[in-house]
Amino acid sequence: MDFQELTINMGPQHPSTHGVLFLQLKLDGEVIVDCQPHIGYLHRSIEKIAESRSLVQFMPFTDRLDYIASMNNNLGFCLAAEKLLGITASPRAQYLRVIVAELNRVASHLLAIGTFAQDLGAYATPLFYALRDREKIIQIFDKICGQRLTYNYLRIGGVAGDLPAGADQLIKDFMAYQRRILPEYHDLLTGNVIFCARSKNIGVLPKETAINYGVTGPNLRASGVAWDLRKDEPYLVYDKFDFNVVTGANGDSWDRYDVRMREIEESLKIIEQALGGLPEGDPVAKVNKVFRLNGEAYMRTENPRGELGFYIVGDGGPLPYRLKVRSPSFANLSVLSAMIKGMNISDAVCVLGSLDIVMGEIDR
């Protein structure tokens, strides 16, 4: 018998490539023989732009890296800049940063779960559930900073403004609501026979492979490695809060889903403690707007998708000499080709969905 390989171009316009990812797949029937991801369709030269902007001016650009979790990007950049400049934010600002970062983590995980279920063919219903709940977080952010997607809320040395009146009640209401509504997701997906059959033991990512490829975040924790920067290298005031690092057992797609589900609960726990212990004071930054940058600093934080690192090099002038972003999705995507070889095309879509990549921070 003579077999012929079929080359399929999946993307850059395809319903389940999560943005403008282009996968060149070689198929034998429906089995993937080779997968070559091509990136760069969303490249905006953000790192290069940083070299002609002051640190304050660069803040809105970080919103556009991982646009699902802008607050967390703001946070990573702020902390890197503060490390370079030797600034510490006021306690109230630090608590506020934790609150918005964790709220954004919940929003991001909700969207990841929704799109993952969508990739498995659950026609939009879980996605609409996720969007419905994420909308509540977006409304809170809208009240806090006036934006719904690109928040630009954090400032070097603090935050843009204090919590407006009524915002803490909104957050409390949201937490009560989300705790009430999470079982609905479990009913719809977690125990669903078809959902389990499609995702359990599919795309198993062994511990060693994950570490070798630099996979981080929920994907790494699903493979059983308890590595969470909030716990292992605590920044801000995370060491004051009581929360667990969630890990999975097998590292399959279902575990990656499950880790995200449980991390939502942990994040809610953190928000509750941070809101309860919110110190008085002025969170608004009282620092100069122009800095002379000397030396270099690298700061990594735990983004919803993994370790987000900012490396800033200064040469004495007001602009950075070089700014490098270490984006978690880039490492998470690079493991994809190794994972999906020999797989059915349907499973490949499942694995891609479970890795939860955002093209904005891969291309930068």
Add this chain to the structure above:
Amino acid sequence: MNIPWLALLSLLLKGVAILAFFAVNAMFLIWLERKISAKIQNRLGPMVVGPHGALQLIADTVKLLLKENIVPAEADRLIWWLAPFFVAVPTVAAFLCIPFSQEWIVADLNVGILFICSITSLCVLGVFMAGWGSNNKYSLLGGMRSAAQIVSYEVPLLLSVLVVIMEAGTLSMQGIVHAQELGWFCLKPNVLLAFLIYMISATAEVNRVPFDIPEAESELVSGYHTEYSGMKFSMFFLAEYANLFIISAVAATLFLGGWLGPLRPSVFWFLIKVYGIISFLMWIRWTLPRVRMDQMMSFAWKVLTPLALINVLVTGWLLAGKG
């Protein structure tokens, strides 16, 4: 020569009535599907055109009629043009033998159920032709998946229909309804099992979730009809909803007593049962994820087919015992 004008005229009218029902029913079902999915997903669904969006589908139809009919470059033109007809025409033909009530049936063939089963299985040809003729790799994969799926689920489907035929002792649709005057077939345990097998296989036959593998939006964009636009696309679309009606109508007739009900008019009972089944299928569609191709195939051959075969044997044994 003596031409039976009256009979011809009545045949023509019946044909027009079937076509009208085909179109209106499909439009109603699309509206219903959009409303049910909206309800499940905390949305409103169509609300603007007409009361509760009831006229939305008319607007959509006008739009589809006016759309350009794009033929992909290097498509196999003849096959590509014929495919929508191969899908739509058999589904219209299947309406001929659906008993809406004692009087409302176009042709009560003595092999009615056999006719419906055989003519609807022609649809797979159209689906495969569309996949092949489009000159698109996604469509080709969709078409191949569909052929494999429909052929495998045909077996348990027909075996479950066979159980009803054995119980009723007739192939005529009206005959099957009359055989249930003493009690619906689904009240007997062996036929209830057949009902279950029939519903699963029929869902697979019409490519609906969780068996919408040929269309698998997240994998194959939209499978075999990716390249179709305008009226040709809407023929696939109409046929899909007409097929949904047919499998539900057959299920209602075979297992739920067809148009039988305590009060007149009986067509009312028939439609309630059919739309009840359809709503159930829609509920399933908007709730469950999709199974994988190989999981679905092994389910058909390793679970459903043996189960249906055993069911046929048990039914035969029970009937032999009776008489």
